[in-house]
Amino acid sequence: MARAAVRRQGEALSVEQVADKVADAERxxxxxxxxxxxxxxxxxxxxxxxxxxxxxxxxxxxxxxxxAALMDAQGWPAYSPERDVQGSTWARERDAQRKGALARRAAWEKERQDARDELKAQVWLSADVSRRLRAIAARTGLEPEQVLAQLADQVRMDDDGTLTVDTFTPR
Structure with missing residues (x-):
């Protein structure tokens, strides 16, 4: 951040102005x-x-x-960030890091939003229902949780509030 701030502030400053900035930063x-x-x-x-x-x-x-040392070595009368090879390299690296951080943050936020939208539930079934569910899952090659999720996808609510499921085949 310090490099980026100095590059912005230093553009077109003379040798004397940069020397003043060095003294001010030291203070x-x-x-x-x-x-x-x-x-x-x-x-x-x-x-x-x-x-x-x-x-x-x-x-x-x-x-x-x-x-200041770069300007002295190169004989520049004024600082130009574009001519500063090392500073430009650091600026590109910082931009790449920033973009990466923003992308990671966006992915993390999406993951959190997706997690909020998901419903995780524990369902306690009677032994008889549990055996039937396991048998259906075994025949379809699915996990019991997957069969229940597909069943939930097929449920619709009628006008009177009753839940119905049309005949379907788990996939």
């Missing part, structure tokens, strides 16, 4: 480290996670230094 990194050492009681109730903030500034400081 912020130092301040957030000091904030980490302060007791929790001194922090406000709306403060962000101080460890997370400190890590962000460590990352930003490192990225601003990398960009």
């Amino acid at each position: 912020r990194e130092r301040e957030t480290r000091q904030h980490l050492d302060s007791p929790a009681s001194e922090r406000g109730p709306y403060d962000v996670d101080p460890e997370d903030l400190a890590e962000q500034w460590v990352g930003r400081h490192a990225e601003w230094r990398r960009i």
